[in-house]
Amino acid sequence: MENEKTRPIPLKDDNYTHNINRSNERSLDRRSFMKTMVGAAGLFAASTLPWGALAAKELMGSSSKTFPAQKIANLSDIKPGDAIEFNYPGEHDSALFVYVKEKEYKAYQNACTHLRCPVFWDRDEKELLCPCHHGKFDIATGKPLAGPPRRPLPEIVLQEKDGAVYAVGVKRYEEQL
Amino acid sequence: MGKQVLYIEMDNCIGCRSCLAACTQCGGHDNRNRNYVLDVDPFISRQTIPLMCLHCVNPACARSCPAQAIQIADTGAVLSALVEKCIGCQNCTIACPYGIPKFDEEQNLMYKCDLCYDRTKEGIPPMCASVCPTNTLQWIEEAELEEKRAQIPLANGKWTASHDPDVLEGETNVKISLPGILQGKQKLF
Numbered sequence: 423m424e425n426e427k428t429r430p431i432p433l434k435d436d437n438y439t440h441n442i443n444r445s446n447e448r449s450l451d452r453r454s455f456m457k458t459m460v461g462a463a464g465l466f467a468a469s470t471l472p473w474g475a476l477a478a479k480e481l482m483g484s485s486s487k488t489f490p491a492q493k494i495a496n497l498s499d500i501k502p503g504d505a506i507e508f509n510y511p512g513e514h515d516s517a518l519f520v521y522v523k524e525k526e527y528k529a530y531q532n533a534c535t536h537l538r539c540p541v542f543w544d545r546d547e548k549e550l551l552c553p554c555h556h557g558k559f560d561i562a563t564g565k566p567l568a569g570p571p572r573r574p575l576p577e578i579v580l581q582e583k584d585g586a587v588y589a590v591g592v593k594r595y596e597e598q599l
Numbered sequence: 600m601g602k603q604v605l606y607i608e609m610d611n612c613i614g615c616r617s618c619l620a621a622c623t624q625c626g627g628h629d630n631r632n633r634n635y636v637l638d639v640d641p642f643i644s645r646q647t648i649p650l651m652c653l654h655c656v657n658p659a660c661a662r663s664c665p666a667q668a669i670q671i672a673d674t675g676a677v678l679s680a681l682v683e684k685c686i687g688c689q690n691c692t693i694a695c696p697y698g699i700p701k702f703d704e705e706q707n708l709m710y711k712c713d714l715c716y717d718r719t720k721e722g723i724p725p726m727c728a729s730v731c732p733t734n735t736l737q738w739i740e741e742a743e744l745e746e747k748r749a750q751i752p753l754a755n756g757k758w759t760a761s762h763d764p765d766v767l768e769g770e771t772n773v774k775i776s777l778p779g780i781l782q783g784k785q786k787l788f
Contacts, residue, residue: 431657442661444670445677 427450429597453471481596490515491581491588494519494529498585505543507532510578510589516540517578519587529589530564536571548576564598601665601740602674605728606715606747607649607775611735612636614647618727621652625726633679633701634714634727639778646778649735651727652677652699652712653771658712660691660700668709676714685709696768698769714773720742744774 431475441499477585489511500506506519518532532541539554550565557569564575577598614636622632634651659678661669668684669691671677687707699709715725720764724738
């Protein structure tokens, strides 16, 4: 016996009263909304733990990366004050070898820590200079002296053997602080 | 024990207002009754009828509530406004065709009959039905209601105190039987 009064309300017209059933109360109320939010936040927080573990592993040094040694130049071929560009450790990681003076040389990965412009050796000022925003780096430590960069250039560990200089590793960021 | 419903045999009402007293004195009701006793046609007859919320299947009050503060329990009872949700807009008082929801200006809150949900969900009759001396308000199982319905077409249509859903705005969970006097006929006992 269906007439105008007993006909159920069609779903398309039943827009605003989806939650008037008491048994549905727990599926849509503020509290369960907050539970969902907090739960999602917790889930996101928990999902970052693997990365945290990776970072911790890195920081513990339990997985210190080793790179193959790479010959840069013979010391007899270069004069004090010269700089040589080379790529280390990968073929796309440009680096800069600076022969500061006799018995003293340094090498840094020369992508500026501000926006990765190539840093070059300013022979007259005796410092590393980034042309893009005039960031300057200390040649002794690689630490920034002026301009926008805040972090040191990654230092490349050098080794002298039979009158030639070899790059044998890259210092960790933490070691340079 | 099957599902029980409130059945109102309005012909039996003698206007004693016990149901009002019971509702008023019920705990949590703040000395306010949520049901009413009306004169059917004052000065002409003594017939009164109790009127409480009929707990519509599609309640206009709940559907009109912008805050969804009026909830339908799984027993079919349409509950009173939730204190924490009701915004006091009084849409429900306008929407209800029977004038059931009342508004409390002080608390800014609607209150209405909830069929004594805490009682009826356990199978205990609501306060009004438990005190009615004349069996006007009956808390009966659906099977018994069907028996009453089956008697309606008897006596060549002279039995007129019949549940007549067409007088209501829609299907209700509280079943009623209108007094024959409303149809100008005498009820046979």
